[in-house]
Amino acid sequence: MTLFDDADPATVVFTDGACIGNPGPGGWAWAVSESAYESGHAANTTNQRMEVTAVLQALGAIRGRVHVVSDSTYVVNCFSQRWWAGWRARGWRNSRGEPVANQDLWRPLIDEVVDKRRGEIRLTWVKGHSGDPMNELVDRLAVDAARFQRGASAR
Numbered sequence: 001m002t003l004f005d006d007a008d009p010a011t012v013v014f015t016d017g018a019c020i021g022n023p024g025p026g027g028w029a030w031a032v033s034e035s036a037y038e039s040g041h042a043a044n045t046t047n048q049r050m051e052v053t054a055v056l057q058a059l060g061a062i063r064g065r066v067h068v069v070s071d072s073t074y075v076v077n078c079f080s081q082r083w084w085a086g087w088r089a090r091g092w093r094n095s096r097g098e099p100v101a102n103q104d105l106w107r108p109l110i111d112e113v114v115d116k117r118r119g120e121i122r123l124t125w126v127k128g129h130s131g132d133p134m135n136e137l138v139d140r141l142a143v144d145a146a147r148f149q150r151g152a153s154a155r
Contacts, residue, residue, distance in 0.1 A: 010065035010122065013115040013132040017050025017072065018142035026050040027145025039141040040066065040151035051075050052105040055123075059112050065120045069130030071135055073121045079123050084110045100155035 011032060019026040023095035031037035038057060040051070054096035059066060070076055078084055087093070087100050088110075094100050111122045125134050145151050 010120075011062050011069040012067045012069060013062060014069045014126075014132075014138045015051070015054035015058050015072075015075075016070070016128075016135065016138035016142045017047055017052070017054050017145045019045060019047040019050055020146050022047050024064070025146050025149055027142040027147070028054035028057060029141035029145060030054050030061070031134060031138050032142065034058075034137060035056065036155050037137070037141060038151065038153040039145040041145040041149045042057070046102075048072075048074050049102055049105060052102060052109060054138070054142065055154065056109050056112070059109075059117070059121065062112075066117075066122070066153060068121065068123045068125065069126050069134070071126050071139075073125060076123050076125040078106070078110075079113060084114060 013030050013032050015030045017026065017028045023044055023046050026042045026049065027039060028050040029037065029039035038061060040057065051074055055068055055070065055075055058068060086095065092100050092103050101105060126132055128135060140153060
C-alpha cells in the first residue's frame with residue numbers, strides 16, 4: 001500500500017545536508033527541480049543537524065502532500081523505525097537514557113510530520129553519490145552552501 005494515490009499526487013523533494021569537518025561549516029539544501037530549490041548554511045554545526053534542517057526547510061516551503069527523498073538514514077530511519085515514538089515515550093531520552101541529540105530540530109520536524117501533517121508526508125531513502133541527478137543536485141547545493149557560507153534559491 002502506498003501513502004499517496006494517483007488522484008492526489010505528492011510534491012517530490014530531495015534534501016541533503018553537508019559539513020566541512022564535523023563539526024564545522026555546514027550547508028543544507030532541498031530541491032523539487034533544477035529551477036525550484038533552496039539552500040542555507042550554518043557557521044559551526046554537524047552533518048546530522050544539516051540533514052534534519054534540510055527536511056524542516058523543505059516542509060516549511062512546500063504545502064500539501066510531500067514525498068521527501070533523502071540520503072540520510074538518520075532522518076529516514078527516525079520515521080520508518082519510529083524512533084520518534086520512543087523518544088517521546090521516554091521524555092526525549094534515547095534508548096541509553098541520554099538526551100536525544102538535536103532535539104531542538106527533531107521536535108519541530110516530528111511535530112510537523114507526525115502531528116500537524118499526519119498522512120501528508122512520506123520519507124524514503126536514496127543512496128547518496130549513486131548518480132541520481134536530483135540527489136547530486138542537492139548535494140552540490142549543500143556543499144556549496146557549507147563551503148561559501150551562503151545560501152541560494154530559485155523558485
